[in-house]
Amino acid sequence: MDLNRFQQQLKGTSDAARPLPPVDKWDPPFCGDINLTIALDGRWFYEGSPIGRISLVRLFASVLKREGDNYYLVTPVEKVGIKVEDTPFLITEWHKKDDTLVLVTQTGDEIPLTSSAQLELRTPPPAISDDKATPIPYICVRRNLWARLHQNTYYQLLSHANEAHTQQAEGGDITRFTIRSGQQEFVIGEVAD
Structure with a gap:
């Protein structure tokens, strides 16, 4: 899974003026896990490096979905698993x-x-x-x-x-x-x- 491609799929789905995307209505196929972790201290890491752009973190947080004990980032066309150490x-x-x-x-x-x-x-x-x-x-x-x-x-x-x-x-x-x-x-x- 390419994080940049995922970000491109989300263009226009969320900004401060719009409501959150309807991720509960999206049921795309699971495309595997990506190396993205939300740490205990609330920071988001991709491939072990912190994501420094708060706008990108906000975008990903807007399409975060929980199913059981698992967390996913979802778009209308794909769903990828991420790791959350406690809460997102x-x-x-x-x-x-x-x-x-x-x-x-x-x-x-x-x-x-x-x-x-x-x-x-x-x-x-x-x-x-x-x-x-x-x-x-x-x-x-x-x-x-x-x-x-x-x-x-x-x-x-x-x-x-x-x-x-x-x-x-x-x-x-x-x-x-x-x-x-x-x-x-x-x-x-x-x-x-």
Whole structure:
């Protein structure tokens, strides 16, 4: 698979003024894997070298598709497999718009946090997990594609979080850290006391 040919197939499919391509409706034949990796830190690598052009990364991110545990870049005519070390997106910024928390990925996607289905606490991979394997927030960006909060972003949100202590039915206490977005409370962390 030639990455340049793949890029040519995508010309005109995505830019800032257009909606995302309808990759869920595309079902092209699988053409094999390419040596493209999305690393734990959110950087995209091709043939072991970082892809430095953010416009190219954004283009490829717009045609990213997940099927089961596998990730693909798709065009209307072909589908190629890529490797994702944890999640394809990393939340690197956040801001408030009115009373809604808006999370921003390394590719510029903005995700207003409005539904409990958008956030899950998951244990990150061992390479970035603490000794206790503490779950951290993962955010659904779109189409079953998730993002992990960058450590700095997570700590910033924790500094704005409310803290509540709860006694568990099976014994022991737990401390939950919550943030408010819109009319909902979201749990962004919990630790056993």
